[in-house]
Amino acid sequence: MVKQERQNTPYLLLLDAGDSLLGDRFLGQQTQGKGIVEAMNLLRYDAMALGGGDMRLGLDTLRQRMAEAKFPFLSANVVLSGTETLFAEPYVIQEAGDHRVAIIGLTEPGAADAVQGAITVLDPIETARRYVAELSPKAGIIIVLSHLGVEENIKLAGEVEGIDLIVSGAGQVLPGRAIQNEATKTLIIQAEVPSPGHAGRTVGVARLQIDSQGKITSHQWTAISLTPDFADDPEMRALLSTYQ
Amino acid sequence: MKREARNMVGFLMLIGLALVGCSGVTSTPTPSPTSTPTKAPTPVPRPSPIPTPQPIELTVLHTNDTWGYSEPCG
Numbered sequence: 243m244v245k246q247e248r249q250n251t252p253y254l255l256l257l258d259a260g261d262s263l264l265g266d267r268f269l270g271q272q273t274q275g276k277g278i279v280e281a282m283n284l285l286r287y288d289a290m291a292l293g294g295g296d297m298r299l300g301l302d303t304l305r306q307r308m309a310e311a312k313f314p315f316l317s318a319n320v321v322l323s324g325t326e327t328l329f330a331e332p333y334v335i336q337e338a339g340d341h342r343v344a345i346i347g348l349t350e351p352g353a354a355d356a357v358q359g360a361i362t363v364l365d366p367i368e369t370a371r372r373y374v375a376e377l378s379p380k381a382g383i384i385i386v387l388s389h390l391g392v393e394e395n396i397k398l399a400g401e402v403e404g405i406d407l408i409v410s411g412a413g414q415v416l417p418g419r420a421i422q423n424e425a426t427k428t429l430i431i432q433a434e435v436p437s438p439g440h441a442g443r444t445v446g447v448a449r450l451q452i453d454s455q456g457k458i459t460s461h462q463w464t465a466i467s468l469t470p471d472f473a474d475d476p477e478m479r480a481l482l483s484t485y486q
Numbered sequence: 487m488k489r490e491a492r493n494m495v496g497f498l499m500l501i502g503l504a505l506v507g508c509s510g511v512t513s514t515p516t517p518s519p520t521s522t523p524t525k526a527p528t529p530v531p532r533p534s535p536i537p538t539p540q541p542i543e544l545t546v547l548h549t550n551d552t553w554g555y556s557e558p559c560g
Contacts, residue, residue, distance in 0.1 A: 243559050244547060251545040259550035270554015281556040295553065340539035382539065389550070411550030433550050442555030448546040454539050468557045475560035482558055 243445065243472050244285050253338040256285060257345065259411030259432070260293025260389030263307060266438050269485055275299055275307045277485045283312045284481060289334050289345050292317040293389035293411060294353035301329070301357055316347025316387055319369040323354075323362045333373060335381055341456055344381035346373050348388040348398075350412055366390055367401050374404040382456025385409060392417060392432055399428035406458055407450070412436065420448070420463040431463050443468045 248254055262282075263275030270278050275296070282290070292315050296304060308315045308330065318332035333346040348370060351363045366388070374384055383406050388395050391413025399408055403426050410432035421430040433446035444465050451460045 243557075245560060247545060247547060251543070253542050254545045254547065257546060257548045258552070259548065262549065262552040263554060265551075265553020265555070267553050267555035269556060275554065278552075278554055278556060285560055293551070295551075338544050339542045340537055341542060341544075343544075383544070385546075407546065409546065409548045409550075431546075431548065433548055436551040436553065438553075442549070442552030443557060444549075446546075446548040448548070450544045450546065451541070452544050453541050456539065459541075468559055472557075472559035474558040478556070478560035479558040482556065 243466070243468065243475075245475060247447075248286075255289075255336065255338070255343065255345075255385075256287045257385070257387055257409050258282070258287060258290040259387050259409050260291040260349070261295035261411060261436065262290065262293075262442070263296045263304075264299055265295060265436075265441060267441065269482070273485060274303055276310065277482075279307050279311050280481060281478065283310075284477060287311075287313040288336060289314050289316050289347070289387060291315075291347040291387040291389050291411065292320060292330055292349050292353070294350055294356050297353045297356035297361070301360055316345065317349045318346050318373050319364040319366050320349050320353065320361050321364060323360055329361055333377060335377075338383075338452075341383055341452060342381040343383040343385060344377040345385045345387055346370065346377070348386060348390055350390050350394075353389075366394070367398055370398055370402045370405070374402055378404055383407075383452065391415070392421075392430065395430050395432075396421065396423070399423040399426055399430055402426070402428075406456070407431070407448070409446075418465070420461060427458070429458060429461060433465050 263278050264270045314331045314334045317330040320329045336343045348366045385407045387409050389411045392415045395408045395410045405428045408430045416435045434444040449462045450458050453459050
């Protein structure tokens with residue numbers, strides 16, 4: 243599915259909003275997230291936000307997964323407790339044509355519980371405000387990859403100006419459409435909500451018309467269910483078969 | 487005595503000439519001859535203008551909360 247999209251569009255970002263390494267699914271559990279990172283490497287993900295579920299691997303194992311990944315794990319608001327040291331990269335800047343796209347990662351406050359307080363999760367809204375100010379002169383398009391849930395992301399979109407797009411994860415609400423804040427014009431999209439037994443089967447597809455100033459002038463968004471109508475990719479099938 | 491005086495005068499004149507000669511060399515610096523051919527001025531490189539970004543369609547594919555699952559369709 244991703245390969246098809248790459249063939250059809252010159253400017254594509256593949257992002258994950260968190261909690262994808264570990265859960266109720268066999269591959270993640272059996273390999274402690276390693277098989278998922280390999281699959282994401284094969285798909286050429288551009289970035290992934292850290293979620294509390296990913297933290298359940300433990301910090302040492304998570305560091306191993308981060309080292310194996312060919313894409314950055316992002317979190318601008320997780321620091322090692324008692325320090326100001328960020329656990330992951332706070333953001334990454336990608337290029338799309340002549341445009342520079344900054345992608346900032348945010349993690350939900352409850353993530354600290356997964357590692358018995360070994361990390362401290364800073365206020366996500368204050369953190370976002372700080373990084374948006376820092377990155378606005380460097381990038382025309384700013385995306386926040388957020389594992390805060392839709393409700394918190396709606397709040398974020400209203401309180402912090404300068405965010406073009408929030409790619410959301412977590413929470414219990416799935417709007418089923420793109421939400422746009424009327425004042426800040428920030429767009430919020432989320433592919434699915436956590437759902438035992440059904441996770442990982444939906445991909446969100448946003449097509450954004452970007453003007454010369456880096457602003458989204460129009461958008462289309464849809465969520466695609468990965469049904470058997472999509473033929474297996476031989477490389478992915480081969481990779482997954484090594485873990486069966 | 488006269489001869490000694492003449493000799494002294496001559497000696498002092500020689501010293502005076504020598505001093506004038508030396509001071510002349512040091513006080514009027516001669517511009518060194520230009521032995522290398524004059525080069526054409528090197529044009530100063532101008533910073534290339536920052537291109538105005540062209541409008542694009544950016545496609546964002548996104549997943550979340552896959553909980554350790556990957557579809558074989560990729």
